[in-house]
Amino acid sequence: MSASAPWLLRRLAALLIRGSEAPFVLADLDDAFDREVARGMSRAAATLRYLVNMCLSAVHVLRGRFAHSSFRLSWIDVRLGLRMLVKHPTLTIVSLFALAVALPVTLAPMHMALAVEANLPEDPEGRLQLLRIVNGSTNVNDLARWRPALTSFDQLAGVRQANYNVELHNNVDAIQGAEVSAAIFPMLGTAPALGRALTAADETPGAEHVVVVSHDLWHSHFGGRLDVTDNLIRISGLPHRIVGVMPEGFAFPSRQQVWLPLRDQVTPAREDARDLRILGHLRDGVSADAAQSEFTTTALAGVRVEPGERLVPEVVPTSFLMFNFPKGGFRATTDFRMAQLLTIVPLLIACLNVGLLIFARTAARASEFAVRTALGASRSRILTQVFTESFVLVMFATGAGLWLLHWVPERALTMAGVTLPYWINTGVTMPIVIGGLLLGVVAAGIAGVIPVWRTTSRSVHHTMQKARAGKSGTRFGGFSTVLIVADVAVAVAVIGLATAVGRQIKETTANEGSDGITAAHYLSFSLQPSSRSDTQSALVERLKAEPGVRGVAVATVLPRMEHPTTRIELADAPSRLSRARWAQVDPHFFSELRQPVLAGRGFTTADLLPSANTAIVNTQFVANVLNGANPIGQRVRFIGGDDAAEPGPWLEIVGLVGHLGMRSVNADMDTGIYRPLAPGAAGQVRVAVEVGADPLSFVPRLREIIWQVDPTAVVSAFAPLNEVYEGDWYVMAAAVAGGFVLVGVLLTMAVSAIYAIMSFTVAQRTREIGVRIALGADRTQVVMQVARRAFVQIAAGVALGMLLTGTLLFELLRESAPTGSPRLAIVLALLPGVAMLVVIALASCAAPTLRALRISPVEALRHDG
């Protein structure tokens, strides 16, 4: 069976290429794709060629279809479109703003997918692949078995990323590095800029410790000295000889600065070896699909698979080293598909609104079009002109949107202090530019079709008649009403949600001190595993003996950090499952944080025995899970997220503590459970040291202490405990920021649409209003009649928006307002937004209405003539 071009592209081609020749053009596009893949071209390259061929074909077919008609894009129409942009600056600014924000939002998921699935710069063809076992792991034993067995790859190599304590100029820094097979350098095709790369001889146990350093490290710590090779640096307490410096920009696989030889030895039992990521370089002429077939049959040969174990060998791109995507990549995830669906909505709303605004502008020119038609201009000629005007506007917005997409992610990441793997490019790439332009064409189609359709839907005769009577003969119809109601409703909903989330963040901030922890006096840091099991307890003892240190608390996750969640089951109520956040804590954790045990007892060293199975819960657990019942003596167990997973052992609740902050945004949902943590039992622990004001000043001393206790232990992520917010906090802050932008766009669109329609309505009724005022009609009544439609639309939008948001807000606010009425909380959350929206919308009615009142009967009659 032949390979097919991506489904989405084929659908797009079918959409763009129409007419009698279309089936043959589409068949040719598919044929070309098949041929290119069959000749060994990568799917990505063939897809790009398909895209180019499709775009050119669409242009040719369109040009062919309209070659003999007057539907031709001409430079005059483009110039007219440009003049319209200048002539109607408000419409231009509003439309540009809306589309320039909506377009990058729609492109963002694909932009992100392309960025995180990119090939390494050293491997643009994607020949380097990760060999992984889904639901399992790989190690040096697999590497040793696969090297002779897999013929699809010419070389295999192992990689293990880690942080190392590197002593440079009497300072110890935690530096990102990796243990790598010597083969990785030729596989990547990168030679050192100075000295030599690692060799197979370096992998021999007992050989001299050597290291290859990055260009950055060479410059920052050795001043770019050419005699750096043969210098010794201490890594994890051991002297390592620098044998090479990699070229600038090389940081494989993420942001590594040192590369050490991999010295893993094959173990008698596969399970005894340490985890290792394995990469393979595809042989020339072998596709990833062919390698996958071989790997599927070979990978697990001779491996003992337990009953029920579902190990799946997969060959996937190298980018999966950093991101654990499913086989199809980020684009195969539900998150991506959902994001793509959701992000199309703002663009659709923006396009429809821009279409409405352009229609309002076009409607005022209906008589001009009617006269031109009467003078011989064909309908398609006028359609082309109106469409070109939309097209020019949208193309400007597309340019601005692409620039924003290029500029914003990089700045945002820099501001947030996030560093991405070196091979991720946040800038806009060619496929995204092409995608943006295609989307721009589609947007111009949507925005242009409304004015075109409405302007030309009436006969010339009818329009001419209306033009003689001083009217355009055009009506907005129900469509504009639907659009304005939708705009207002969505704006109300977004304002409501943003207000509610903002309120929660504010409440959480206000509650910060309620746990009784003087978080600003604690220094928190992450302690990584070392080969010695006593490192943790030795470090804690040493820190406690340090003058000025008043407490040392150790846990898998500290208060105020985002704690993991689990499903739990109570022995007394097995049918009722609840969710809780949890942490493993040192037996002295609560006393070190000066937290009283409110009932029962705290943990002791006896609780560390495997048979102990004890737990401590917090007050929210008692309120939310036990409905206020006494927790002491009750039994609870973890169910886990996977239905197939075995439940954990029953745990006896032995103590009760207050809430310490397990979920940063909503402290009241801290339904929490603590289990005891034995020293050295967790792969990585978090430590909070109470040192008084300015905890960061203790960092240098802390580094010295750790270096003395265990040079191989790696510490990182230093921060005062009151600044360790994670998880929800950032998500919610981003949501609020995004909400504000969305509200801005929607409000601008709604207000502009209302203003345009009101202006148009007043212009349409000039004669009627003038005559009625001349005949002595009450001005208030006239105002009410003119603005009635806008009032009804705003009221309907507000009602719909409140209805939409009500249910969501009810759920959101119920937890945070347990003492008050959630309905009152909803009203309070929505009220400011609704009031603001009504005022703005009514203000947009004011100008046209006042203009209507100023019309004199004489002017009205002149207008009539």
Place this chain on the structure above:
Amino acid sequence: MGYLGAFEQLILFSVVKLGEGAYGGAIREAIEERTGRVVSSGAINTTLGRLADRRLVRATVSDAPAGRVGRPRKYYALTPAGARALRDSYADISAMAGDLLPQVNALTGEDS
């Protein structure tokens, strides 16, 4: 009968070269292979449609080839009028080009 453009001539020559196997995709490949010009499937098919309207080529819609499913193909053959138009157009070009090529080369500033 009308004058044939350079691109139309390329397509008609490809139709002659491919004989019974002349359809859009094959013609596109033949042009790319011989001239190195990258042309789109849309350009080929719309031009062929235009030539068919002028009765310079005759189109036959064929079922999918044996073993393949679903993709329709339109095969083209030159009509006598098409053959005459191609011959005359090429002759016009050749007659005009005549011995002027060295001069044209000289104007390009490149070695001939």
